[in-house]
Amino acid sequence: MFDAIVGFVREQYRTREFIPLHAPVFNGREGEYVNETIASTFVSSVGAFVDRFETDMQCYTGSPKAVATVNGTAALHLALVLAGVKSGDLVITQSLTFVATCNAIAYCGASPVFIDVDRETLGLSPAALERWLVANAYLTAEGICRLKDNHQVVRACLPMHTFGHPVLIEPLLELCQRWGLVLVEDAAESLGSIYKGQHTGTFGKLGALSFNGNKIITTGGGGMVLCDEVLGVRAKHLSTTAKQAHAYEYVHDEIGYNYRLPNLNAALGCAQLERVEHFILAKRELAARYQAFFQSSSMRFFVEPEHCRSNYWLNVLICEDLAQRDALLKATNAKGVMTRPIWQLMTRLPMYRDCLRGDMTNAEWLEARVVNLPSSVLPEFLS
Numbered sequence: 001m002f003d004a005i006v007g008f009v010r011e012q013y014r015t016r017e018f019i020p021l022h023a024p025v026f027n028g029r030e031g032e033y034v035n036e037t038i039a040s041t042f043v044s045s046v047g048a049f050v051d052r053f054e055t056d057m058q059c060y061t062g063s064p065k066a067v068a069t070v071n072g073t074a075a076l077h078l079a080l081v082l083a084g085v086k087s088g089d090l091v092i093t094q095s096l097t098f099v100a101t102c103n104a105i106a107y108c109g110a111s112p113v114f115i116d117v118d119r120e121t122l123g124l125s126p127a128a129l130e131r132w133l134v135a136n137a138y139l140t141a142e143g144i145c146r147l148k149d150n151h152q153v154v155r156a157c158l159p160m161h162t163f164g165h166p167v168l169i170e171p172l173l174e175l176c177q178r179w180g181l182v183l184v185e186d187a188a189e190s191l192g193s194i195y196k197g198q199h200t201g202t203f204g205k206l207g208a209l210s211f212n213g214n215k216i217i218t219t220g221g222g223g224m225v226l227c228d229e230v231l232g233v234r235a236k237h238l239s240t241t242a243k244q245a246h247a248y249e250y251v252h253d254e255i256g257y258n259y260r261l262p263n264l265n266a267a268l269g270c271a272q273l274e275r276v277e278h279f280i281l282a283k284r285e286l287a288a289r290y291q292a293f294f295q296s297s298s299m300r301f302f303v304e305p306e307h308c309r310s311n312y313w314l315n316v317l318i319c320e321d322l323a324q325r326d327a328l329l330k331a332t333n334a335k336g337v338m339t340r341p342i343w344q345l346m347t348r349l350p351m352y353r354d355c356l357r358g359d360m361t362n363a364e365w366l367e368a369r370v371v372n373l374p375s376s377v378l379p380e381f382l383s
Contacts, residue, residue, distance in 0.1 A: 002327065002328055002332065003331075005328070010337070012286065012374075012378060014379050019336065019338060019376075020338050020376065021214070021338045021339070021340055021372060021375065021376075022214045022313070023376040024218045025275070025377050026272075027275070028271045028274055029271040029274065030267075030272065032271070033271045037049055037267040044262050045261065045263065046263065047266065047267075048263070049263050049266040050261055053068055053261070053270050054224070056273050057209075057224055060199075062199050063202050063226035064228045066224050066225070067235040067239060068266060069239055069260065070259050070261055071221045071223050072209065072223035074223055074239075074257070074259040075188075075208035075209065075210070075224055075225045076186060076208040077108070077259075078225055078238060078239060078257065078259060079104075079206040079227070079235075080107075080110070080158070082206055083156050084155060085105070086109065086153075088109065089109075089154070089156075090111055090113050090147070090155065091110050091158055092112075092132075092156070093105065093112050093113070093114065093115070093157070094114065094123065094124045094160060095115075095346040095360060096342065097162070097346060098188075102346050102349075104158075111355055112346065113132075113355065113358075114345075115357075116358055116361060117162075117363050118167075118168065118362060119366065120305055121305045122165055122302070122366065122370075123159055123168070124159035124160070126168050126171035128358055128359065129157070130175055132358040133145075136149075136356075137154055145179045145180045145181055154181065156183070156184055157172065157176050157181045157184070158185075158186055159185060160185075161189060163314045163316055163372070164189050164190045164193050164314070165302070165305060165310045165316075166194070166195035169195050169203045170196070170203070182204070183203065183205055184207070185201045185202075185226075187200045187208060187226070188210035188215075189314070190313070191211075191216050191311060192216060192277070192280045193308065194309040195307065196307045201226045205227065205228075205231070206225060207225070208224070208225055211223060211224070211265075215313065216283070217269065217272035217273055217275070217276050218269075218272060219266060222265050222266075223261075225239075237256070238257055240259075242254045242256025278381065285381075287303070299319050299328075302316035314372045314373075315374075316371075317371045317373055318371075319370075320369070321368065322369070325368065325369055325370075337374060339371050339372060339374070340371070341367075341372075342370035342372070345363055345364065347360065
């Protein structure tokens with residue numbers, strides 16, 4: 001079976017060479033825009049392409065405001081700061097996530113609380129979250145969520161749209177509203193993914209996107225905060241070292257961050273965003289082919305949740321058990337077809353293993369079975 005998988009992947013990509021997990025595509029106006037930036041000499045965080053990239057992203061996602069950052073982790077950190085997360089707070093998230101989700105929480109001096117995921121979405125489970133809140137938290141008369149045992153503030157909820165598949169965001173939003181939690185979406189992997197007609201990252205008070213080299217579009221490194229117009233003004237101020245406008249003086253009115261995306265990177269992003277729907281079409285076609293190939297297999301290809309359009313950033317195969325997962329990883333990588341397991345649960349990492357947590361049944365089940373398959377744009381879509 002493993003040989004058949006390798007053969008199928010090679011057939012899709014029409015090559016005997018090494019096949020990466022996800023390669024960027026530069027077949028639009030990237031060179032033109034980047035060269036224009038170089039010619040202008042405005043290659044750093046001030047330039048026309050930064051503003052254009054933000055405006056284009058607002059139009060594409062439907063977010064009232066989009067503020068570009070140097071990477072997705074910076075966008076997450078800035079979003080949490082704007083959400084009011086303070087030192088000593090707790091932030092609810094999932095243990096089945098990339099480490100940047102939790103690191104952004106730690107940058108604020110806060111601690112994550114780990115809740116289980118749903119197998120149908122790979123994202124934070126509303127049912128598991130509600131069970132944990134009822135058992136462990138209470139709402140004060142002022143509308144602040146606190147722990148029952150030590151009254152620590154539970155400030156926010158940070159779910160991730162895993163591999164581009166939308167989480168059950170509406171039930172999570174309702175829970176957050178009922179329990180006084182600020183909802184911040186880790187939409188790093190889900191540009192172009194839609195939940196019931198609305199773009200991911202626009203349901204909560206804030207959302208964060210990533211444009212790392214392995215994402216569906218890339219700026220080399222980059223991120224974006226999605227929010228309302230008021231928070232957008234504040235986000236831009238904080239991301240530019242909290243510098244006040246002045247003709248020549250350096251005036252900084254609070255602690256800020258050097259998080260602005262360089263114009264050079266934004267130029268690349270503008271060209272990439274022009275092609276994003278084409279990329280999604282290609283990736284959804286690949287996902288359909290994978291689904292058909294694995295239809296009669298003991299392994300299950302993961303398909304988008306109900307009422308969603310997923311970007312299928314990284315395709316997901318669910319193996320029967322850990323032994324089958326490990327055998328598949330070994331066989332495919334040995335033959336030059338890159339596959340990867342899902343991340344280790346955050347509860348296993350030394351810096352987060354002592355954090356509060358709920359039951360992890362689904363997260364542990366998925367950790368032992370998920371393999372990411374090659375997910376680059378198909379060659380016939382490269383012209």
